[in-house]
Amino acid sequence: MPALRDRISDIPILVEHFIKTYAEQFSRTPAPLRGPFINLLQCYHWPGNIRELENMAKRYVLLGGEEHLIPVLRGAEAVRAASPSTVDLDTPLRVQTKRAVQHLERNVILSALQTYSWNRTKTALALGISYRALLHKIKEVGLPSVRSTKPPLEQCSIQGQGKVGAP
Template identity: 35%
Template sequence: MPYLSAAFAAVPEVTPVPQPLQQQLGLQRWMVAQSPAMIALGARAQQLAGFNLPVLLLGESGTGKEVLAHIVHDCSPRRSHRFLKINCAALPHDLLESELFGYEAGAFTGATRTKPGHFESCDKGTLFLDEIGELPLALQAKLLHVLQDHRFTRLGGRQELFADVRILAATNVDLPRAMAERQFREDLFFRLNVFSLHLPPLRERQEDILPLTEYFLERYAAELRCPHRPLSPALRECCVRYAWPGNVRELENFVKRYLIFGEQAWLDVSPSAAPPSGNHAEAASQPGEGLKDVVHRVASEVERQTIARALEDCHWNRTVAARALNISYRALLNKLQLYQLGPSAAAARPIAH
């Protein structure tokens, strides 16, 4: 599958993971990368995987931070040990502390038996602290301690324990800002930020959109037992042009809906846009219509869709849209009237000039 480009072998100055290992690990299953930015990130992740130092994964929600964390683990010598993900935002402080560090019998009401925490159970492996920006301040201090010397105590315990755990941490929180607001410890930030990998939003790497779409189509057609349903050229274009604020996760969800509902699924992504009718052959097959009429009708439809998309892209600022379309402002107004175009109620935004 050409779209599953080998992020791990593409950068010559990086020693690639040997092919059999790459196959054995199933890395291609995990990360589709076609854009130079993602190929470079994949290579960098592989390069730093072997060093026993923390890695901080940054990027908007749904950009693939967890995918990359798996790659770091799988390319590291720890690959045969555990990869454990903890969501720091999902548990209340006390519970999170006892989950991470464990507790001794009698440490609190209900602690009838000693229970080891994730640090212990993940010895020699990788602990992925997701949403680290949400970690309570008291736990940040304890984590800092573990990062310094790999030592910690269970809740209610006295004995210092040692665990050989590599920490990967991810967040979509603006950590410098959280530090300025005293919500995140600076010393912890500098401990975690030995290596940082910043995943760009999908809108900044359009080259990845179609390869990801193809990958998800294939994967979910098999998983959901749906017939394979290729995207029409018009829908492909819509996918490439759309900004995907929910990033890869949003695209993935769209593909699942598309496999079930067909082109109507696009309405959930961009409610103001009619589902693209990309099948021009079908459009041409109306009985009794001459070639000239067909060409005119299809060209008008393409024109209408292009104008609508340009207006959407610039939030219905008609001056900017006219410039993007390379037509005069007046010509754009005429087209709006001709095609009866206006922002739909679903996407109601103030119309700007």
């Protein structure tokens, strides 16, 4: 059987099945899945295959919705996008590492801000940092302190490599 990432058209059906199963098992009524969240599920690489999707559906039911899972899905993609494709032997490792961490932090923070419609309180809570730490990080990574007029992050294409676009 092909990997889940090669059968993305099956993801909505499978996740609905798992959510229904766990909703009955735990006597919960989760919010219905929204299109953008399903698109994000289809963009994800699914290294854990069907078991990871099942676990994600279980977390969706138990945690009460997608707001707890979006940072996880986007964060994993940001890590993959931040990985350098070539090695720069002329720049010290610590400099390259600092740049990579800043790039990763910027992508994760921007994704979370956009997920929560630039509500910084909810974003800080979702990222597990204080509001003041988020404000400091926003400034440090060069993001605007208020919602930008720039278009949001590009959504990955279904035919793409499963990556969420970087700013």
